[in-house]
Amino acid sequence: MDWNLLITQLMNGLQLGLLLFLLASGLTLIFGIMDFINLSHGSFYMVGAYFCGTIVAKTGSFVLGILFGLVGVFIVGALVEWFIARKLYRSDHLDHVLVTFGLILIFDTLVHMIWGASGMAIPLPDVLNGQVSIGTLVLPTYRLLIIAAGLGVAAFLYVLVTRTRLGMLIRAGASNRTMVEALGVNINRLFLIVFAIGASMAGLAGMLIAPITEASIGMGNDIIIIAFVVVIVGGIGSVKGAFYAGLIIGLIDTLSRSYLDDVLALSIPIEYAETAAPAISAMMVYILMAVVLAFRPQGLFPPAGAR
Amino acid sequence: MQLLSTRRGLFYTALLVFLAIAPWVFQWIDQPFYLDLLSRALILGIAAVSLNLILGYGGMVSLGHAAYIGIGAYCVGIPAYYDFYSGWLHIGLALSVSAVFALITGAICLRTKGVYFIMITMAFSQMVYYTFLSLEEYGADDGLVIYLRSEFPTWLSMDGAFSLYYWILGVLLLSLYFVHRLIHARFGRVIVGAKFNELRLQSLGVNTYRYRLTCYVISAMICSLAGVLLGNFTSFISPEMMGWTRSGELIFMVIMGGVSTVLGPLLGTISFVLLEEWLAAITVYWHLIFGVLLVVLVLYGKGGLDGLLGLMDRGKKSS
Amino acid sequence: MKRNILTAAVLAATAFGSGAANADSVKIGYVTTLTTPAAVIGEDIQNSVNLALEHIGNKMGDLDVELIMEDDGFKPDVGKQKTDKLVKQDDVDFVVGYIWSHVLLASMKSVTDADKFIISANAGPSQVAGKLCHPNFFSTSWQNDQTPMxxxxxxxxxxxxxxxVMAPNYAAGKDxxxxxxxxFTGEIKGKDLTKWGADAQLDFSAELAKAKASGAEAIFVFYxxxxxxxxxNQYQQAGLRGVMPLYSVFTVDAIALPKLQEANLEGVLGSKMTQEWSPDMDNAANKRFVGDYLAKHGKYPSFYGAQAYDSIMLIKSAVEAVGGNLDDKDGIRAALKAVNYDSVRGKYxxxxxxxxxQNFYLREVVIDDEGRxxxxIVSTVYENHQDRYAAECNMQ
Known part of the structure; x- marks a missing residue:
């Protein structure tokens, strides 16, 4: 066993898991509180990356890129809530799926029209482009930063949800919407804020990944499906669930990508194993979701007092 | 619906008459490609009709129906890869494989409701998608080219654009008739009833789960026929046919045409295919128009195109 | 962007007005990728095809050229659908393009069944060079195996x-x-084939960690x-530069380089790749192509563009050889086989x-006089190299 490799892969899995958490935390709140399925949540991820890239190209500062990017996505999220999502809270899920599927097409094409097809590379400051050595272990600095940022946001959300008035309303909303309304809270404003915060977090995930993979059209469309898996596995409306499920799925995905072909090669010819392994690793997360849904439909960590 | 007494009825009658003579019309105006378009539309129409059975009548929103198109298509492609071209074999295989798969996954999916159902159907279809993606022998990502169409006795042959078209039309009409009869039988009343008030039916001692599962399996089997025809039509199959966005498009077609109406889904697919072809020719940004259309349709256009036709009959009694 | 909309509008107009056959024109259908992230390649190809048409004054002999571009959406089934449209509705004389091997494999039969000509300006799957070779198929690129060989x-x-070794999991990647x-006579210590297509895997963290742990001397990729x-990006961030030298094919090109320069990823400077063409090749056709492209678009064309430019010139040579008689299929076939035009890569x-x-050269990433x-080209690796599937093809 190569322990350095294993640790590196665990860190990679952790990083992916935290990115998924950033996406899924907003999704699960919007889902839990407004009962709204937002397939276009991945578009915020994409838009965030492009906003950030544009600012970095103009100012040369990655920090400014992130800050303005967050504000930008917050506004876009608020606009989507105001003009579209708000009209649909009382409709059925099918309408949500259709409208947000349409929004994906709209966002993807708008990005194509504004920024062109070529995608956008986001340069990193030199300090982040290097590596950190811990003993014999060498890790990319930037990936450590993603992990730190993800954990930071998780802590921030934890405080927000458990220690603030807004958080109290969010928790109450996730488990019993009518009660919150009955308390005379301005429900429209609460929804707007939750939606926009969720969008910003998806945007942040996009901004963090873009220096690695570049920003590109449709970059959110596949990861959003995985984020939905995270939401379902974690339990709809549960931020804690999204955190744990994100980590579980991030680790499953990374570890199966790293070790599955070797494992498969024990039983089937190597050339078949090489082709089958990436597909089977991709399938693992869906199998996990199906198993969870079949035996524990409310998810692994449902919010307290959920229906 | 009274076929000739309402404008909607008249429209559909005209549509069906047109479908019956379409190949000759296209040959006359020397546009063989239009027949291709229409064939594709009608194949998707079969899939949409089958989806409408569970989605429209049964209220089961499946985001994984494209998987059955894929299963049907691979039931042509894989035997053909081993030089088995018998059409009956292909159809039999498609019906049985899709039935078994639908029975197993449906039994699990139908334990869930609402958004969970949407997600779990998608999960299963993604598993099928990745399964075929991993099958190196059958082309994996690259897909399979099918060199010969399924073989049938001469009078039923699929060779040639015309005979394939009438095959498609035939299967489509049979599925339409079948779904129509099913919905108006006791079976259909239970399915529709369970969509609105499952508890009441259960308290009457009806095992709604069993009914819904049967409905789900029937729908999958009809859809697999669309897959068999699609494989023969495009003579090329790949896992792309069953990605989750394809399932999304299928839902779009059903909604655009009008859910829970017999002919609405067909109208939806024909419009979808024509619109796609036409918009893509105008601009590379055609997805934008599609997206806006989708949003507007849901926000303001309840009832789809079929509902629009119904508006023409306002004041009159329809269906 | 405006230009694109304009071209699209013109294309649409031609697509709709194309029902009736027009004997005074050569109709060329071009299948490429104009949406999805891969559209960046399609744009380069589009620019090069337009430049070629500009250079020939939109004429081949006495005939006008009518170009119809179609988007394959990076999907084999869509590519096939568009090919069918070009063949059946537009009744084109030549179907050209195909960036992706799997799209070409799916589409080829539609063209050859209709007895029309298909010219790949990029994809070169082994099947088409071997068992599936066809009298009406031609290429202005290469067979996939040659460049990595x-x-x-x-x-x-x-x-x-x-x-x-790392490559995407599709026909060309495997080739x-x-x-x-x-x-290669050395040892291959490990191999990863990653998910490809519109939803391709782009985070290679797990694979790079494996590569590093494998103890291999160098890394070879095709992306x-x-x-x-x-x-x-990730190769540099993982600190592999200087530890595991990078050798690539079709990865570091004129499409990637401007963006790498923007992101200041100096790790790529000096990295080596093989190719049948390079922007610095010293012949008249290439100087005109690269020079005008640079002047017009402010960046270098890629090899995709060079091959696309060549495809138009090849067709022109064939159309002129038969005196504009497009019904003379045998004549066209013979002329396409004669390769009688000034290719930007020189004679082949x-x-x-x-x-x-053709020749294959070793290229190196450098900074030009203007800092781009x-x-x-560093050296010639192969002279007049033929692919290894030619023997499996039963044509003479």
Whole structure:
């Protein structure tokens, strides 16, 4: 066993898991509180990356890129809530799926029209482009930063949800919407804020990944499906669930990508194993979701007092 | 619906008459490609009709129906890869494989409701998608080219654009008739009833789960026929046919045409295919128009195109 | 962007007005990728085709050229659908393009069944060079295996003993790896085939960690288009520069380089790749192509563009050889096989399977006089190299 490799892969899995958490935390709140399925949540991820890239190209500062990017996505999220999502809270899920599927097409094409097809590379400051050595272990600095940022946001959300008035309303909303309304809270404003915060977090995930993979059209469309898996596995409306499920799925995905072909090669010819392994690793997360849904439909960590 | 007494009825009658003579019309105006378009539309129409059975009548929103198109298509492609071209074999295989798969996954999916159902159907279809993606022998990502169409006795042959078209039309009409009869039988009343008030039916001692599962399996089997025809039509199959966005498009077609109406889904697919072809020719940004259309349709256009036709009959009694 | 809308509008107009056959024009259908992230390659191809048409004054002999571009959406089934449309509705004389091997494999039968000509300006799957070769199929690119074979040869010469190999999991990716393996004499310590297509895998963290742990001396990759940039990024971030030298094919090109330069990823400077063409090639046709492209678009054309430019010139030579008589299929076929035009890569011929027999060069990433990152030829690896599937093709 190569322990350095294993640790590196665990860190990679952790990083992916935290990115998924950033996406899924907003999704699960919007889902839990407004009962709204937002397939276009991945578009915020994409838009965030492009906003950030544009600012970095103009100012040369990655920090400014992130800050303005967050504000930008917050506004876009608020606009989507105001003009579209708000009209649909009382409709059925099918309408949500259709409208947000349409929004994906709209966002993807708008990005194509504004920024062109070529995608956008986001340069990193030199300090982040290097590596950190811990003993014999060498890790990319930037990936450590993603992990730190993800954990930071998780802590921030934890405080927000458990220690603030807004958080109290969010928790109450996730488990019993009518009660919150009955308390005379301005429900429209609460929804707007939750939606926009969720969008910003998806945007942040996009901004963090873009220096690695570049920003590109449709970059959110596949990861959003995985984020939905995270939401379902974690339990709809549960931020804690999204955190744990994100980590579980991030680790499953990374570890199966790293070790599955070797494992498969024990039983089937190597050339078949090489082709089958990436597909089977991709399938693992869906199998996990199906198993969870079949035996524990409310998810692994449902919010307290959920229906 | 009274076929000739309402404008909607008249429209559909005209549509069906047109479908019956379409190949000759296209040959006359020397546009063989239009027949291709229409064939594709009608194949998707079969899939949409089958989806409408569970989605429209049964209220089961499946985001994984494209998987059955894929299963049907691979039931042509894989035997053909081993030089088995018998059409009956292909159809039999498609019906049985899709039935078994639908029975197993449906039994699990139908334990869930609402958004969970949407997600779990998608999960299963993604598993099928990745399964075929991993099958190196059958082309994996690259897909399979099918060199010969399924073989049938001469009078039923699929060779040639015309005979394939009438095959498609035939299967489509049979599925339409079948779904129509099913919905108006006791079976259909239970399915529709369970969509609105499952508890009441259960308290009457009806095992709604069993009914819904049967409905789900029937729908999958009809859809697999669309897959068999699609494989023969495009003579090329790949896992792309069953990605989750394809399932999304299928839902779009059903909604655009009008859910829970017999002919609405067909109208939806024909419009979808024509619109796609036409918009893509105008601009590379055609997805934008599609997206806006989708949003507007849901926000303001309840009832789809079929509902629009119904508006023409306002004041009159329809269906 | 405006230009694109304009071209699209013109294309749409031609697409709709094309029902009736027009004897005074050569109709060329071009299948490429204009949406999804891979559209960046399609744009380069579109620019080059338009430049070629500009250079020939939109005329081939006495005939006007009518170009119809179609978008394959990076999907084999869509590519096939568009090919059917070009063949049946637009009744084009030549179907050209195809960036992706799997799209070409899906589409080829539609064209050859209708007895029309199909010219690949990029994809070169082994099947088409071998068992599936066809009298009406031609190529202005290469067979997929050739470029990595040249790289394998170079690695042998350099004395590289062991490699880690990464490529996307589709027809061309498998060909590339097979080509390399057929020549490279050292040890391949590990291999990863990653998810490809519209939802391709772009985060290679797990694979790079494996590569590093494998103890291989160098790393070989094939990541065309957008994935190339992403790979180089992560290669540098993982600290592999200087530890595991990078050798690539179709990865570091004129599409990736401007973006890498923007992101200041100096790790790519000096990295080596093999190719049948380079922007610095010293011949009149190439100077005109590269010079005008640079002047018009402010960046270097890629090899995709060069091959697309050549495809138009090849068709022109064939149309002129038969005096504009497009019904003379045998004449056109013979002329296409004669390769009688000034290719931007210099002189080449084709084999019995209609695949080019040509030189392959080793290129290096350098900085040009004006500070732009580009590639320069270092040496010739293969002279007049023929692909290894030609024998499987039963054409003479």
């Amino acid at each position: 040249a790289m394998g040869e170079h690695l042998n010469q350099e004395g590289v003993k062991s490699l880690y 590339m790896v097979a080509g390399l393996e057929s020549v 065309p288009g957008k994935a190339g940039g992403a790979f180089i 011929t084709v084999g019995n399977n209609h695949m080019p027999i 990152w580009t590639t320069k």
